[in-house]
Amino acid sequence: xxxxxxxxxxxxxxxxxxxxxxxxxxxxxxxxxxxxxxxxxxxxxxxxxxxxxxxxxxxxxxxxxxxxxxxxxxxxxxxxxxxxxxxxxxxxxxxxxxxxxxxxxxxxxxxxxxxxxxxxxxxxxxxxxxxxxxxxxxxxxxxxxxxxxxxxxxxxxxxxxxxxxxxxxxxxxxxxxxxxxxxxxxxxxxxxxxxxxxxxxxxxxxxxxxxxxxxxxxxxxxxxxxxxxxxxxxxxxxxxxxxxxxxxxxxxxxxxxxxxxxxxxxxxxxxxxxxxxxxx
Amino acid sequence: xxxxxxxxxxxxxxxxxxxxxxxxxxxxxxxxxxxxxxxxxxxxxxxxxxxxxxxxxxxxxxxxxxxxxxxxxxxxxxxxxxxxxxxxxxxxxxxxxxxxxxxxxxxxxxxxxxxxxxxxxxxxxxxxxxxxxxxxxxxxxxxxxxxxxxxxxxxxxxxxxxxxxxxxxxxxxxxxxxxxxxxxxxxxxxxxxxxxxxxxxxxxxxxxxx
Amino acid sequence: xxxxxxxxxxxxxxxxxxxxxxxxxxxxxxxxxxxxxxxxxxxxxxxxxxxxxxxxxxxxxxxxxxxxxxxxxxxxxxxxxxxxxxxxxxxxxxxxxxxxxxxxxxxxxxxxxxxxxxxxxxxxxxxxxxxxxxxxxxxxxxxxxxxxxxxxxxxxxxxxxxxxxxxxxxxxxxxxxxxxxxx
Numbered sequence: 309x310x311x312x313x314x315x316x317x318x319x320x321x322x323x324x325x326x327x328x329x330x331x332x333x334x335x336x337x338x339x340x341x342x343x344x345x346x347x348x349x350x351x352x353x354x355x356x357x358x359x360x361x362x363x364x365x366x367x368x369x370x371x372x373x374x375x376x377x378x379x380x381x382x383x384x385x386x387x388x389x390x391x392x393x394x395x396x397x398x399x400x401x402x403x404x405x406x407x408x409x410x411x412x413x414x415x416x417x418x419x420x421x422x423x424x425x426x427x428x429x430x431x432x433x434x435x436x437x438x439x440x441x442x443x444x445x446x447x448x449x450x451x452x453x454x455x456x457x458x459x460x461x462x463x464x465x466x467x468x469x470x471x472x473x474x475x476x477x478x479x480x481x482x483x484x485x486x487x488x489x490x491x492x493x494x495x496x497x498x499x500x501x502x503x504x505x506x507x508x509x510x511x512x513x514x515x516x517x518x519x520x521x522x523x524x525x526x527x528x529x530x531x532x533x534x535x536x537x538x539x540x541x542x543x544x545x546x547x548x549x550x551x552x553x554x555x556x557x558x559x560x561x562x563x564x565x566x567x568x569x570x571x572x573x574x575x576x577x578x579x580x581x582x583x584x585x586x587x588x
Numbered sequence: 589x590x591x592x593x594x595x596x597x598x599x600x601x602x603x604x605x606x607x608x609x610x611x612x613x614x615x616x617x618x619x620x621x622x623x624x625x626x627x628x629x630x631x632x633x634x635x636x637x638x639x640x641x642x643x644x645x646x647x648x649x650x651x652x653x654x655x656x657x658x659x660x661x662x663x664x665x666x667x668x669x670x671x672x673x674x675x676x677x678x679x680x681x682x683x684x685x686x687x688x689x690x691x692x693x694x695x696x697x698x699x700x701x702x703x704x705x706x707x708x709x710x711x712x713x714x715x716x717x718x719x720x721x722x723x724x725x726x727x728x729x730x731x732x733x734x735x736x737x738x739x740x741x742x743x744x745x746x747x748x749x750x751x752x753x754x755x756x757x758x759x760x761x762x763x764x765x766x767x768x769x770x771x772x773x774x775x776x777x778x779x780x781x782x783x784x785x786x787x788x789x790x791x792x793x794x795x796x797x798x
Numbered sequence: 799x800x801x802x803x804x805x806x807x808x809x810x811x812x813x814x815x816x817x818x819x820x821x822x823x824x825x826x827x828x829x830x831x832x833x834x835x836x837x838x839x840x841x842x843x844x845x846x847x848x849x850x851x852x853x854x855x856x857x858x859x860x861x862x863x864x865x866x867x868x869x870x871x872x873x874x875x876x877x878x879x880x881x882x883x884x885x886x887x888x889x890x891x892x893x894x895x896x897x898x899x900x901x902x903x904x905x906x907x908x909x910x911x912x913x914x915x916x917x918x919x920x921x922x923x924x925x926x927x928x929x930x931x932x933x934x935x936x937x938x939x940x941x942x943x944x945x946x947x948x949x950x951x952x953x954x955x956x957x958x959x960x961x962x963x964x965x966x967x968x969x970x971x972x973x974x975x976x977x978x979x980x981x
Contacts, residue, residue, distance in 0.1 A: 309636050309698040319642040319700035325871040335873060337810050337845040337864060359911070362940035363847050367870070380651045381639035387654060388636025392628065393677065398665065405631050405658030408638065412651030415644075426936025429644070432870045439639075476943045477980065581843050584809045 311389045315440035318381060323430030324374075329437040333531060333573075336580035354468055354541045356476040364541065365472055366425045367432055372465060373418035374434040379462070380411035382443050382454045389445070396447045397506070403498050407455075410491045417484050424480055441524045448506055452517040455499020457524035460549060460562065462492040464534055467545035493552045500553030525562050532570025536563050540570055609730025616737060617671035619725060621679025622790040623718075624664035626687070628680070630714060631657035633695045642700045643762070646707070649754055656747045663740050670736065683791030690714075690782040697775075704762055705775045711755025712772070713779045717789050719748050724795040799823075799832040800857065803840070810842040811864050813876045818867070818885075821878065825886045828928055831893050836860055838885070840867065850906040851888045853895040860888040879931055886930050890921045899965025915944035916958060916973035923959040934959070945973065946980025 320326070354364055386404040390396035422429065438461075442453035466489040473481030507514035529535060534542040544566065549559050599605070611619070634654040641647050668676040682688045694709035726741040763769050788794025801822045803815040818838060826832050835857035847865035851858065866884040869877035894900040894917075903909070909917070919941050926932040938955055945951040954976035958964075964972075 309633070309640065309695050313639050317639075319640050319647075321642045321644060327873060331873070335810075335845065337843055337874075356943055357911070359914070360847055361911075362936070362943050365943075366936065366939070377644075377647070380647070384635035384638035384651060384654060386635070387632045387658070392632075398628075398661075401632070402658045402662050405635060405655045408635055408651040409655030412648040415648050415651075423935070425939045426933050428933070430871065433873055476947070478942070478947050480947070584843075587809070 309388070312445050313385060313443075315436040315443070318378070318436060318439060320434070321430075323428075324434055325430065326434045326436050328440070329435060329527065332435055332437075333576075336577060336584070338574075338577045338581070352541050353538050353543065354472055356472060361472075361476075362425070365469070366422075366427045368465070368469065368541070369418065369421050369425055370427050370432040371435075372462075372469070373415065373422055373427075373429075375438050375458075375462070375465075376411055376414040376418050378436065378439040379454070379458060380408055380415055382439055382450075382458070383407040383411055385443060386447070386450060386454070390447045400447075400451075400502050400506070403502070407495055407498070410495065414488050414491065417488060421481060421484055437527065441527050444520065448503065448513055448517045449520045451499050451503050451506070452521035453524045455495055456503065456554075457521050457528055459492050459495040459499065460525070460552070460554065461528045461534065463489065463496060463548045463552060464542050464545045466492060467548055468542045489548060493548055496549070496552035496554070522561065522565065526565040526569055529566035529569035531573030531576075532566070535566035535570045537567060537570055539574075540566070605731035607730055607732050609734055610728040611725070611730075611734070613671055616729065616734060617668060617673045617679055619721075619790045620664045620667050620671060620737070621673070621676075621681055622683045622687075623721070624661050624668070624676070625680050625682050626691075626714075626718070626789050627657045627661040627664065629691045629695075630710065631655070631661060633691075634710070636695070637706050640698055640700055641703045641706065643703055643758075646703055646758055646762075649758060653751050653754070656751060660744045660747065663744065667737065667740060683789065683794075684786055686782055686786035687789075687791070690779065690786050693779055693782055704759065704768060704772050707755055707759050707762070708772050708775045709779050711752055711759060712776050713783060715748055715752050715755065717783060717794070719745065719752065721789040721794045722748065728796070799826060800835045801826070801838065802836075802857070803838045805840065805842065808840075808842050811868065811874045811876070813840065813842070813864070813867060817876065818881060821881050822885050822889075825882055825889055825930075828930070829886065829889050829893060831889050834858055834889075834892065834896065836889070836892075838862065840864060849884050849888050851891045851895075852906070853892040854905075858892045858896075860885065860892075862888075883925070883930060883932070886925050887918070887921055890924065891917065894921075899967075900969075901966070903966040903970075912944040912973050912977055913970055915940050916969055916976075919955060919958045920961060920964055920969060923961070945976040948979060950979040951976050 316326075318326075354368060355361065358364060383404045386396070387401050387408065390401070392398050392401055419429070438458055442450065442458045444450045444453050466485045470482055470485035470489060473479070473485055503514070503517060507517060532540050534540050534544065536544050544559065544563050546559050549562075550556070631654050634650045634657065638647055638650045638654070641650065665676050665680075668679060673679050682691070694714060697705040697709070722741045722745050726738050726745070729737055731738065759772065763772050792798045801819050803818045803822070806815045808815075818840075822836060822838055826834070826836070837857040838860045840862050842864045844863040845865045845868070846863040848863040849866050850861045852861070862884060867876055867881045869875045869880065891906075895903060904913070919937055922932045922937045926934065941955045941958070942951060945954065954972060958972060
């Protein structure tokens, strides 16, 4: 088995179909509010008050499910891709193996939650951006990408879903999300600790890793799906991010790039829609 | 109630443990180092394969088992300094060259249509060898001086038996034609030959026979 | 019966207006609404999975955001099943309003979330009985989100799912009663 696997080779059964972030961004349709458009929602935050709450929650749950599969694969690949000692400390690889087990349980939990919500495996397209963006060939960058950016996103997602369960009075959803959230905080903390440790005497490498994390964080804002604006379906879970070892300025940065991503996406969509209207 | 100050034998009548054991401290450390090396190779391979298997249930099992073997490696890593090996990496070694070749051959399958080969290598060849080596060690070491190793092996063996059952059931569910049965058997035979040459996880003498 | 589909061509999605019209014709036949004229209006600039019906005008307007006809496995491509289900949902709601005892129901935009969920349950159950593919668990989840996650709510869902003939008063009362326990 070779080292380093491209995202387009992730093995899936016949139920799955995959897309890339590039394809997703090529979609000029919108799910966010455009100025003066009363026919759209005024608030995109995923809460039970949304008209399409059940469908949106189900779609997000499927996104979580495939995201957990990619996180499982990412953690597993870290055990394999890097030579113990030379490229990655033994203890780091033990943590990644532990994370693989946690992610495997998250896939199991997501399957059960999908059943509960009436989703079917493969019902929605899988975006392979998580694996693609986070799984760098450099172990330190991978830590930053997987354990801080990807798992940080997971904290935001699980917090949103946990709150959704609380408000809807869905004990099953709330229970599951709470447990998964606990694991994700642990994974981010693991990443924060390892990143500090591995780059202790190499400030340049640490800087590079944090820059990489920032790029991935912006990518994981999915064109504004996550931000502190109500126009985004997912919020930023400041409290749990702090528990996981993010500093205030790091969380502020995530909030800032997410907002940028939202605004860029809105401008891009408005431009494309105007162009399409002009061509009619 | 019995008189509390009355003298009692240090070993109760039902406690028949003996001092005698087959392994010295050095030999125990050597074996522990080979166990650690092999458990490491196994958890790394299981982790790497997760992304290569399309079967969802297998994917999740590999993730679970990956951690168990990492934990076993950690247990041996922690046991080594207790056996006077202060640099655990020094003894974290394959038993011999054949063992290296075995791991290379076992981890060779990569394509998504080779789940049978992946599972056969782990669950029909390597884990049975682990169970054999651990059982031999547990049954032959001193039940008094080396009780920490016995305790470690008992924890590990519980996992190995559970994983063997998981892996075997997955294999039985995947092999559903004569051709696939032959594929599984051929791969098993190929790996088994290398393992015979290696003499088991700790080399010749892994289960007492040289 | 006349069915019109607009727009006639699509820029943002790979939908086919003639195909949508054909599917609408088949569904109208299945639901016995071939005497009603429909105008299917698709907002292709929105990826939302959203539909609404205005049965107070002729032709009856079926307003669809493109996500409602989309194949979720192949973004921007049309799904025959999703097109069928979304159109059937709208047409059955229109039929209820025009001759099913739902004349006094609020307009689609004025329905409460619970009323909309109850009506959808009644609609989707009937569609499932004419062999249109429906995931009952998904609609049960939708019901629970609006009526509570408890045994009382589940029993009310089951009654709604089995119901053959309800009018607006019966449906809204059943929804209110189911919600009263959660409240």
